Amino acid sequence: MMFDPQVIIEKLPEIGSGLFVTIILWAAGMIGGVALGFVVATLRRFCGPAVNLPLGFVVEVLRGTPFLIQIFLLYYGGPFVGLMLDPTPCGLIGLTVYSAAYYSEIFRAGFAAVPPGHVEAAECLGLTRMQIIRRIQIPEMALIVLPPAVNLSVILLKESAVLSIITVPELTATVSAIGSQQYAFLEAIFLLAVIYWVLVEATDRLGRLAEHRLARLRFSKA
Amino acid sequence: MTLKLFTLLLQAAISTVGISLVSIAIGFVIAILLSAARLSGKAIYVAPTQLFISFFRGVPLLVQLLLIYTLLPVIGINVPSVVAAIIGLSLCTAAYQAENMRGGFESVPKGLIEAAEVTGLNPTQTFFRIRVPIALRLTLPALVNEAIMILKSSSLVSVVGIIEITKMAQDLASSTYLPIPIFLSAGLIYLVINWVIAMLGRYAEKSLAGTSA
Numbered sequence: 001m002m003f004d005p006q007v008i009i010e011k012l013p014e015i016g017s018g019l020f021v022t023i024i025l026w027a028a029g030m031i032g033g034v035a036l037g038f039v040v041a042t043l044r045r046f047c048g049p050a051v052n053l054p055l056g057f058v059v060e061v062l063r064g065t066p067f068l069i070q071i072f073l074l075y076y077g078g079p080f081v082g083l084m085l086d087p088t089p090c091g092l093i094g095l096t097v098y099s100a101a102y103y104s105e106i107f108r109a110g111f112a113a114v115p116p117g118h119v120e121a122a123e124c125l126g127l128t129r130m131q132i133i134r135r136i137q138i139p140e141m142a143l144i145v146l147p148p149a150v151n152l153s154v155i156l157l158k159e160s161a162v163l164s165i166i167t168v169p170e171l172t173a174t175v176s177a178i179g180s181q182q183y184a185f186l187e188a189i190f191l192l193a194v195i196y197w198v199l200v201e202a203t204d205r206l207g208r209l210a211e212h213r214l215a216r217l218r219f220s221k222a
Numbered sequence: 223m224t225l226k227l228f229t230l231l232l233q234a235a236i237s238t239v240g241i242s243l244v245s246i247a248i249g250f251v252i253a254i255l256l257s258a259a260r261l262s263g264k265a266i267y268v269a270p271t272q273l274f275i276s277f278f279r280g281v282p283l284l285v286q287l288l289l290i291y292t293l294l295p296v297i298g299i300n301v302p303s304v305v306a307a308i309i310g311l312s313l314c315t316a317a318y319q320a321e322n323m324r325g326g327f328e329s330v331p332k333g334l335i336e337a338a339e340v341t342g343l344n345p346t347q348t349f350f351r352i353r354v355p356i357a358l359r360l361t362l363p364a365l366v367n368e369a370i371m372i373l374k375s376s377s378l379v380s381v382v383g384i385i386e387i388t389k390m391a392q393d394l395a396s397s398t399y400l401p402i403p404i405f406l407s408a409g410l411i412y413l414v415i416n417w418v419i420a421m422l423g424r425y426a427e428k429s430l431a432g433t434s435a
Contacts, residue, residue, distance in 0.1 A: 060413075061409070061413060064370075064374075064412065064413040064416045064417070065374065065409040065412045065413055066374040066375070066376075066377035066378075066388065066409075066412060067374070067377075068377045068378060068380070068388055069377060069388060069391070069405055069408050069409045069412065070409070072388075072391070072392065072395070072401070072405050073401070073402065073405040073406065073409070076395055076396075076401035076405070077401040077402040077405055080401065080402055081402070157282075158281070158282040158283070159282070160282075161282035161284045161285055162282075162284055162378065164284070165284075165381060172282070172284065172285060176288065185292050186289075186292045186293060186296055189285065189288050189289045189292055190289070192285050192288075193277075193281045193285050193286070193289055196280065196281045196282055196285060197276070197277060197280040197281050200279070200280035200281070201276065201280055204280075
């Protein structure tokens, strides 16, 4: 294989813009997914079976079908119900809704894992409802929720590559287009793999660092 | 949507299930080998194994598939695209399965391994007769999850033109202008298959729980 770094260096600005789109989509999808997922988990826990069952069904459907099918449905099916979306907003909505389903399950497990005894103990000690949520429930949940949440954000970064199929100008689409134009497809795909690999490893390490920090914080104050 | 379209999707489902099953099976065998390499404790086996697992877990499957499709012909291997897709899916799931198995292998009680050694089993026997059966029982739920993941991920092989549910749905949607019913039906088929996998998994867990260690 002949590797010509010149090709890549010339195209660095384009690759940078693709990387930028990927990171923005990833971050926005994650923030949107966490927010929506938290709302869904809260509604499912506190609003009775009339809310819990239909939401549970939607979550199951989102978790049980491929992301690509969901994106196709939104992108190609949307216009038939008056939802004309450009690829990028369509991708962002897709990522948000898809990740919200998974985040909601993580939060649900988090809620369930806070022992009721801790909440009762806090009540007996005279903490207010807000204090209990802020000082007992959220810190305990955070510790349980963090590892799967980091895991999910890594999955989300990788799923965002799928958006290249509906021509979102993110990293995969940009770099593979450069590869075809320059007749250097293999080099381009290698580069692409390495960029994702570095991003994923970095996220993973950061997540583990945060877990250690959080665990230490918790035990030092206990 | 007519029944004929749905039948076409169902036929394509056979190819989705076939590709996924073969990939999971091959990936499983590779994962066992990777676990053995990692448990050997020798750096020449452990380091490449870690690198393999980290790479295939760190790169999007779509990029892996593109890489394998481009790489195979360059290094002189010309195989049908289905085979390339299966290679891609197998390598990816092998990395995930090996990572899942790690927890299982770590929780095999030390005493059992020592007992096996004292009884005179060689390392290979200890691995296949003691470690693998115990570790696998512990990793079964994760394996079922992985099977579901691969079934969903197999939709990506549509990108390289293999006719399975997603590709069929895409072709039908563009030729009939009925994307909503077609993609909904495709989703439904995936959902039902995943449901069956989950049920089989629960059944397997239950029947394994009954047998003694």
